[in-house]
Amino acid sequence: MKPIFTRGPSFTLRLSIVVACCVALLIADSQFKLFASARVYLNSIVSPIQYVADAPQKMFSSLSENLMTRQALLERNQQLEKENLHLKADRLLLGQLQSENKQLRELLNSKRQFKYKRMITEVMSLRSDPFTHQLLIDKGASDGVYLGQPVINEQGVVGQVSQVGSTTSRVILIVDASHGIPVRVQRNDAVAIVHGSGAWDKLNVPFVQSNADIREGDLLVTSGLGGRFPAGYPVAKISRFEYQEGELYATVTATPVADLDRSRYLLLLWNDDPLAGADLTLDSPEVLDAPVQ
Secondary structure (H helix, E strand, O other): OOOOOOOOOOHHHHHHHHHHHHHHHHHHHHHHOOOHHHHHHHHHHHHHHHHHHHHHHHHHHHHHHHHHHHHHHHHHHHHHHHHHHHHHHHHOOHHHHHHHHHOOOOHHHOOOOOOOEEEEEEEEEEEEEOOEEEEEEOOOHHHOOOOOOEEEOOOOEEEEEEEEOOOOEEEEEOOOOOOEEEEEEOOOOOEEEEEEOOOOOOEEOOOEEOOOOOOOOOEEEEOOOOOOOOOOOEEEEEEEEEOOOOOOEEEEEEEEOOOOOOOOEEEEEEOOOOOOOOOOOOOOOOOOOOOEO
């Protein structure tokens, strides 16, 4: 009986023939370029398939690179913001130094210091209502923050620390109705006390005599009296000076130079003055309501 399936050449023989053919084709192609044109056509056919197959990998790779680049840019931007805040804080004292140079003060022989320890802090939340204006910051007693510590931003004075926790603190703003700060007019050194009014864009300057040399647009800077705030930091600009005949004092208001409700980063200052711990709130006996001469 004839078998249905006939036995062909052995597997070893067939494998040897295939290998020999492959070697012959490789040698022929390398020596005579027999399949160069065919390779071009095959590459053209396979190229779209390769592109589609490689697309997911390229997409994920590009997405990962963009995410890493964005994160690096965010970190770099935050670092630059902090450095910029330090530089702007240094610039705040330039007007003070120029004014003192004009008045021929002997700065070289003075023991007065214009460098203070400082630390950047971030605003966590803002509390504002008709009775209080406060910020919550992310530094506390564990960072060395103390009650009454001066707080500034790149524009000027923001306020002072009113409550200290272990890792957070509250800052009372200069516009708070319970806050007061000794200042002087940068133009002529006239001294005054600036009180918060409870409004974001208004500070009161009470007990200013009608003949006081104060004009609208005058810059008020910290006087250093009382030892709480270092001298020379901008606080406000005079926005109104009115005097009605028969009144004992003029009506004087000022506008804060700092954007109190838009600051993300602030600077905490360490004042080495021995009087830095004095209480300068409105109820403090150190805030003397003396008329401005």
